[in-house]
Amino acid sequence: MATPPPPGPQQPGGPYQQGPYQQGPYPQGPSPQGPYPQVPSPQGPFSQGPYPQGPYQQPYGLPYQPWGQGYTPYNRPAPVNxxxxxxxxxxxxxxxxxxxxxxxxxxxxxxxxxxxxxxxxxxxxxxxxxxxxxxxxxxxxxGGAHDFWEGFKDGARNTRGNGVTFSVQKGECFNAPGGSLEGEASDVDKVPCSGSHQAEVFADFSLPGGGYPGDEAVGRTADDKCYALQDAYTMDFWAVPESVGVYYFTPTRESWSYGDREVTCMFGSADKKGTLTGSLRRDATTLTDDQLAYLQADAVLYEALDTAPDAAYVEDDLPGHKMGVPPARAKPRAWGRATRVVAALADQTRKLRAHPWRNGAGRYVAGQTTALEQAREEWQKAAGAADADTFSTHYDRGSALLEGRAAVTARKALGLATTPPSRDAESGGGSGRGTGGGKQV
Incomplete structure (x- = not known):
């Protein structure tokens, strides 16, 4: 007869017998034993896991707690804004x-x-x-912003040719590194006007805005205006050597795009190997009151002399050389050349008589005034000549009186140049100055 086991929980028999501290299967019911309820495994209520569970372990089969929010296994820095x-x-x-x-x-x-x-x-x-x-x-x-912008434009305007910045002002003299005032320039070497130099700047002006008008148009405008501006700088053009010509710097297409509109007018030697010595400036900044008054009166006459008709020879256009249209029905610029000279001589002598001459120069100027009045009579006869020969006779007599002995004596007394410029006997145009040319810079 078998002895029954002692009362208490028992584990069913199996290949592995558990010790007295192991728990057996939990009975089905609302109050399972142990501190934590167990969840039945898929194998059945009596199936055990491979390892015993302690009191602080989670029930088998439940998911693990995820990582907390904001925690990352590596400390990455925040991005830069x-x-x-x-x-x-x-x-x-x-x-x-x-x-x-x-x-x-x-x-x-x-x-x-x-x-x-x-x-x-x-x-x-x-x-x-x-x-x-x-x-x-x-x-x-x-106003500093305006000055800065003007300085920027000046820098662009003076950046020419190959991009080298340079600028020459009125009254300054220089040498061209290439030794020529023709072609293109990228730089100049400023030198004192008292010594030997290639060129002297006498004027500058700006071209109108807009698109680049082309090399030919720019050169034509520069030529016309530079020749017109030279007399304001060299009022005593008797002092200008015949070998001196007019040259100019003009913008290139490239410098135009940077705002360059400036044309620089200068005197230079017409001889490519020649140079100038001393300044040619003869204007209000260098002349005395008497010298200025005499040259201003002289300018009236030479303006009329330089307006010859297109036909250089009298035989080709006698009316244009003498009367043109009657003065009563036309402006002075439309008159014939001789008629304009007659009017200019009347204005010139009036100016010379009205000025109060100093230092004893008055009597020498008075001698020149008398010669100009005699010249006016000859030009008046030329204006009424019936043929080219008669015109030429009075023309020659009148021209000789304009720049004769009396003129040289008066100029010497005033401290002005005393060598008359050469003139073409037929046209009378020009002052003996040499021709020049343009230079893109």
Whole structure:
């Protein structure tokens, strides 16, 4: 007869007998034994896991607790705000201070919301942009911005040829490194006018804006205006050697695109190997009151002499050389050449008589005034000549009186040049000055 087992929980028999501290299967019911309820495994209520479960282990089969929010296995730094970088760059460059200031303020707001880095960059951009903006406002208020822009345009205007910046002003003398005043130039070497030099600047002017008009049009305009401006610089053109010609610097197509519109007029030696010595300037800045008065009266006469008709020979256009149209029905520029000279001589003698001459020069000027009145009579006869021969006879007599002994004596007394310029006996045009040419720079 078998002895029954003692009362208490028992494990069913199996290949592995568990010790007295192991729990057996939990009975089905609302109050399972043990501190934690067990979840039945898929194999059945009596199926055990391979390992015993302790009191602090989670029930077998339940999911593990996930990682907490915000935890990452590696510590990656927060990104730098892009607007803060842009604000600092614009603040340093000072090119758009207003934009840099706005970007810096926006960057600070984004950094606070997003937890990004770059606060120092944004603040630096704000500070630098504020300084740049203050400088800009001050420049506009004081006119500094206008001066800067004008300086920029001057720099572009004087950047010519191969991009070398240079500038020569009225009254300055220079040598061309290439030794020629023709062709293209990229630089000049300024030298004192008292010594040997290749050219002397006597005027400058600006061409109108718009598109580049072309080399031919620019050269034609420069030629016309430079020849017209030379007399204002050399009022005593008797002092200009016959070998001297008129030259000019003109913009290139390239420099035109940078705002260059300036034409520079200059005197230069017509002989490619020749040079000039001393300044040719004879204007109000270098002349005495008596010299200026005499040359201003002289200019009236020479303006009329230089307006010869297109036909150089009297035989080809006698009316144009003498009367043209009657003065009562036309402006002076439309008169015949002899008629214009007659009117100019009347104006010239009136000016000479009206000026109070000093230092004993008055009596010598009076002698020249008498010669001019005699010349006026000869030109009046030339204007009424019936044929070319009669015209030429009175023309020659009148021309000789204009620049004769009396003129030389009066000029000597005034300290002016005493060598008359050579003239073409037929046309009378020109002052004996040599021809020149243009140079793109």
């Amino acid at each position: 892009g607007l803060s970088i842009a604000a600092l760059v614009l603040g340093i460059l000072c090119c758009l201070p207003g934009v840099g200031l706005v970007l810096g303020l926006i960057a600070l707001g984004q950094i606070g919301r997003r937890g990004e880095r770059g606060r120092g960059l944004a603040i630096g951009g704000i500070v630098m942009s504020s300084i740049g903006l203050a400088v800009l406002v001050t420049a506009f208020a004081t």
